[in-house]
Structures are given as C-alpha cells and as structure tokens.
Amino acid sequence: MQRHYIPVLILFALSLVNAVALVGLSHLVSTFRPTHVKKAAYESGIPALGDTRERFAVNYYVVAMLFLLFDVEVVFLFTWGAVFNRVGLFGYVAILLFLFVLVVGLLYEWKKGALEWD
Amino acid sequence: MGPLSATAFVLISLVKVIVVFTVIMVVVALMTLAERRVAAWIQDRSGPNRVGPWGILQPLADGLKNLLKEENLPGAASAGLFFAAPMIAIFPALVLFAVIPFASPLPTRWGLVPMIVADIPVGFLYIVALASLGVYGLFLAGWASNSKYALLGGLRASAQMISYEVGLGLSLVPILMLAGNVSLPAIVGQQQELGVWYVFPLLLAFTFFIVSAFAETNRLPFDMPEAESELVTGYHTEYSSMKFSMFFIAEFSNVLTQSALMATFFLGGWDIPFWSGDNMRALADGTIVGATPALWKTLLTLGAFALKTGFFVFVFIWVRWTLPRFRYDQVMALGWKVLIPLLVAYIAIQGGAMLGLQAGGIDSGRTYALALFGLNFVLLALLLFWLDRGRVIRGSWGASRRRTQLIARAPENVGAASEEAAAV
Numbered sequence: 001m002q003r004h005y006i007p008v009l010i011l012f013a014l015s016l017v018n019a020v021a022l023v024g025l026s027h028l029v030s031t032f033r034p035t036h037v038k039k040a041a042y043e044s045g046i047p048a049l050g051d052t053r054e055r056f057a058v059n060y061y062v063v064a065m066l067f068l069l070f071d072v073e074v075v076f077l078f079t080w081g082a083v084f085n086r087v088g089l090f091g092y093v094a095i096l097l098f099l100f101v102l103v104v105g106l107l108y109e110w111k112k113g114a115l116e117w118d
Numbered sequence: 119m120g121p122l123s124a125t126a127f128v129l130i131s132l133v134k135v136i137v138v139f140t141v142i143m144v145v146v147a148l149m150t151l152a153e154r155r156v157a158a159w160i161q162d163r164s165g166p167n168r169v170g171p172w173g174i175l176q177p178l179a180d181g182l183k184n185l186l187k188e189e190n191l192p193g194a195a196s197a198g199l200f201f202a203a204p205m206i207a208i209f210p211a212l213v214l215f216a217v218i219p220f221a222s223p224l225p226t227r228w229g230l231v232p233m234i235v236a237d238i239p240v241g242f243l244y245i246v247a248l249a250s251l252g253v254y255g256l257f258l259a260g261w262a263s264n265s266k267y268a269l270l271g272g273l274r275a276s277a278q279m280i281s282y283e284v285g286l287g288l289s290l291v292p293i294l295m296l297a298g299n300v301s302l303p304a305i306v307g308q309q310q311e312l313g314v315w316y317v318f319p320l321l322l323a324f325t326f327f328i329v330s331a332f333a334e335t336n337r338l339p340f341d342m343p344e345a346e347s348e349l350v351t352g353y354h355t356e357y358s359s360m361k362f363s364m365f366f367i368a369e370f371s372n373v374l375t376q377s378a379l380m381a382t383f384f385l386g387g388w389d390i391p392f393w394s395g396d397n398m399r400a401l402a403d404g405t406i407v408g409a410t411p412a413l414w415k416t417l418l419t420l421g422a423f424a425l426k427t428g429f430f431v432f433v434f435i436w437v438r439w440t441l442p443r444f445r446y447d448q449v450m451a452l453g454w455k456v457l458i459p460l461l462v463a464y465i466a467i468q469g470g471a472m473l474g475l476q477a478g479g480i481d482s483g484r485t486y487a488l489a490l491f492g493l494n495f496v497l498l499a500l501l502l503f504w505l506d507r508g509r510v511i512r513g514s515w516g517a518s519r520r521r522t523q524l525i526a527r528a529p530e531n532v533g534a535a536s537e538e539a540a541a542v
Contacts, residue, residue: 003124007131007236008216008244014139015212019205019364025185026360032189039193041265042355052194052264060277063450067280070458074287077465078243081294084469085476092469099462106459115454117447 062114073102122229130231138235142215146370147177153370153435160439181363190358192263199262204357204364207255210248211368214375217241219303221388221420222396223411230406233388233416234303242300245379246287249334252372253279256336256343256353259365263356271352274446275336275343281453282333282340288461289326292468293383296320296490306387307399310408312487315391317384319490322464322498324384326457331376333453335369338438342446377430378423385426388419460501467497 041048080087080095087094109115122130151166151173158165166173191197221233238244253276260272293316294300297308309315317324333340344352354365381387390396396419398408409415444452471493480486 003127004236004238006128007135008213008238010132010135011139011213011216011235014135015209016205018139018212019208022208022360022364023201023205027189030186030189030359032191034191034193038190041192041194041263042350043266044350048265052266052269056269056273060273063277063281063454066454067284070284071280071287074246074284074291077288077291078246078294078300081291082298082300084295084472085298089473092473095469096466099466103459103462106454110455115451117450 059114059117066109066114069105070102073098122231126228130226130228131235134231134235138215138220139212142212142371142374143367145374146367147181148174149370149374149431150180150366151176152431153438156432156435157439160436184360184363187359189361190356192265192356194264195356196262196264199258200356201361203255203259203262204361204368205255206258207252207368208364208371210251210255211371211375214245214248214372215378217244217302218375218378218382219306219387220378220423221416222398223406224413224416225411230411232303233420237301237303239301241302242290242294246290249286249375250280250283252334252368253283255365255368259357260353263353265356267350267355268353271343271349271355274349275353278336278340278342278449278453279334281450282330282457285326285453285457285461286330286334288458288465289323289330290383291465292320292323295465295469295472302382302387303399306382306389309386310389310397310399312482313484314487314491315384315386315389319487319494320384320468321491321494322501323468323494324380325498325501326461326464327380327383329452329457331380332434332437333449335372335376335434337369337373337434339441339444340449341443342449345443373431373434374427377427377434380430381423381426387426388423390419390422456505464497467493 041052043049076098077095080091084091154176155165155167155173166176169175169179191200216235217238219232219234219237224231224233256275256279257272260268260270260275263269263272293305296316296319297305299305299308305316312319332338336343342352343349344354346352349355354362357365388396395409396415398406398411468490471490475481475486475489480489
C-alpha cells in the first residue's frame, strides 16, 4: 500500500513548482517602479495613520483556543465513527459521555461570553 | 487482469497527476468565466462575450493581463511572507483533489487503472488535514501586507475558517458512521452497495456540510474576509498582478474541490443511479468485484461525476448572486452557537437511531437507509421550522397580521377606536 503515496508526492511537487513558477514568472515579466506613494499602505486614499501591527480584538485568540479543543474532539469522533458498527452500544455510550463533557465546556464558554462579538 | 507493475504504476501515476492537474487549472479558469456569465444571466445582462466564441477565451486574456500587470510591494510589508502567502494559499487548494475518485476503474493493457490520483487508505484524513492548511495563506497575506484592511481581512478569514472547520469535520462524522471506512473509493462503493445515495439517510449532515463548505471557501453569504463594502477586498488588498489572481485560483479550486466532495460523499461520486452496470469496486490487489470495467463505462461515470460536481459549482455561484452578506458576529454566532451544538446533537441522535435499527434487525439495505431518511427529514423540517420561527414560511400570514396591527395602532384609527368605545 505504501506505493499509493507516490502520486501524492508527485502532485505535491507539481503544485509547488506551479506556485513558485506563477509568482516567479510574473516577477520576471512584469515591471515594478516603486514610488513613495505606491509603497504606502492603501487606506482608501488618505495617508496611512500609524502602524498596523498593534493590539487587535482578543476574541480572535479565544476563537483560536476554542478551535484547538473542538478540533481534537472532531479527531476523536472520526476514529469512533469509522468503527461505529464494531464498538456498538458500549462505544456509543462512551462517546455520549465524551460529548456531554464537551457540551458542558461549550456552554461554559458561552455563558462566560467568549462567543460574543460586539 | 492483475495489478499494475511498479514501473507501470509510477508512469501511469505521473500521467494521471499531470492530466488531473491540467484539467483542474482549465476548469478553474472556466469557472471564473462561468461565474461572470451566470452573474450576468441572473442580473439580466450579457457578461463577457467578446473574447472568443461566447467569451470562452476571456480567462486566458485575464491571465495574460494579470501576468503582465505591475507588481506591488508595500514599503512596510514583510517581503518574504508577502511573496510566500499566495503560494501557501494555492498549494493546499490544488493538492486536495488527489484522493477524490472521479470515474470507474479503467482497464488497460498494463492492468486495471483506478480513476483516482492517489488511492490512499486515509483519504478522509488527507482532505481534512490539507483543507485546514488553506487558512495560513490567507492569514499570512493579511499579516505580511501590513495594511489595516488586509490585517482585518486576514484575522476574519482565520477566525471564520477555523470555526467552520469544526462544523465541517463534525458533519463528516455521520458519513463515517454509515460507511465504516475512511477511504473515498470505499465510501462511493458503500453508496452503490446500499442502493441509496447518502444525501437521503444523511440529509441533515448534507445540509450542515453545505453551510460549512460555503463558510470554508469564504463565498457569499460568508465572504466576511473580503467584504468589499467594509474592507476594500480584505486580505488581498495590497496584492496585484499574478499574486492577486493566485488567491482567486485558490478560492475557485477550493469551490471545485468542495463541490466534488459533496458529489462524492452525498451524491454517490461517479455512481450512475438505477444502473448496476457501474457497481464495481477494485480491491487492493487489482481484482474487481461486481460488474466488468470497460472504457465506455469509465467515460460514462466520468460524465456523471462531472455533472454532479458542475451542479454544485453552479449552486455556489447561484447563491453568491442571490443572498446578501451576513454580519460578522452573525457568522460567528451561527458557527459556534447553532452549527456545533446542533451537529453534536445530530450525531448523538443519528448514532442512537442506527443502533436502534440494528437492534431491531434492520442493519443494511434500502429499508435501513429509508428509515434513516425519514428520521433526517423530520429533523430537518423541525430545524427549519425552529430556525424560521414563523418569519419566512408563514410570511404572508405574519405580514398581514402585522399590517392589521399597524393600522389599528395608527393615530387616526386609535382615536376612532376610542370614540367607538366611548359611543358603545
């Protein structure tokens, strides 16, 4: 079965070459004559105010952390789903307990206001 | 007909990779045209129809133009990441197609060739893993540009895509439960064996999958990352030339892949309905179970697959030009407060129903599938009714009632009503 990964590697190589070639070719072919104005960040026509890399809303971090938790949950469910017919009732009850814990966690986040955007 | 020899396998794989890659690039180019033509059709205008017959060479002209346009590099940008971001965005979009079977196996002189680029046993995980890499390209584009619109677009893109990735993953779990396998050709085979496409027994999972797929590809009504009325164009505000079009190639090939996945998971992939002539499955050693493979069957099933995928691509475009955009907090609330709790509940209900049916002696075949379809249909009806709560479905009734109330509350009528009451 190992040999079935060969085409994946070929496709990876082809996609990488394609991506680099697209950027490289347009870099070689096209012109770039930078001026002071062209190099400024676009802010709807007015001169850019201040720097971009400042603080941004904490909600994005919270979502990223929640994502980590729930994505791991999904991975657990994949393995369970694939053997669903073999583990039967025992596996079902076990996964229900697992889901219950997660839903309690989600409700806690919800009540804490981690899912609110304003 | 035995398995392929090692040399033949590598050579045929090379041919398949190149052909599939080329076809994807051409189809993506045509999809950009299709989107503009369908948009024009929906809005009752002509659309691009000047370059070549029916404007079919328009993508070529656009590509050439984008290649020759002036590149932009903002002074404050991180140059390395700025150049790397489009490449990182386009790479996962193009390699995802590798594990999707697109036709029935083809018999050749050298042996049986499965019509899939890489028949790996973990196709499912490959898709989930690589699809989640797409977010890096968008976020790095926003970050590297060092522009406020781009950064906000990148942040929105990353938060939205990771949120809906959970929903996407959860809506795939019922498929695994029903198929009991993580290889995509096996899932197609299971649907042929069952005689019913998974869209019926897993109707609700299909609904959730479509919603998540729209959010994952950043298409309207979820195109928050590039909402042009708020963020100019979001994460690719500072991009021009070929790097700009690479984000679009990535977006369109993601749409193509998600459409192909919907067709494979829920509409039987390359299966032709009501016909057992294509019910064949290649085993690992190259032998075939079921019907005999033939060239015309391969072509026919390829046509069926293209038709199903094309339909979903059309739905993507259709929705884009029909629905307005959500607000960002609505998008996130839908993902976390509606989609994920509902999917968890759905998985529990579906699992219970499947165990119950199996305990009742019905564990395969059409009856099993139809019983599950009945359950899903009822659940979907309840869900739509709850989501709607009398706002759209009973719209005319609600509107007429509201109008009556407004008339009754209008100042001149209030006075009249009190006079009437006084007279009585």
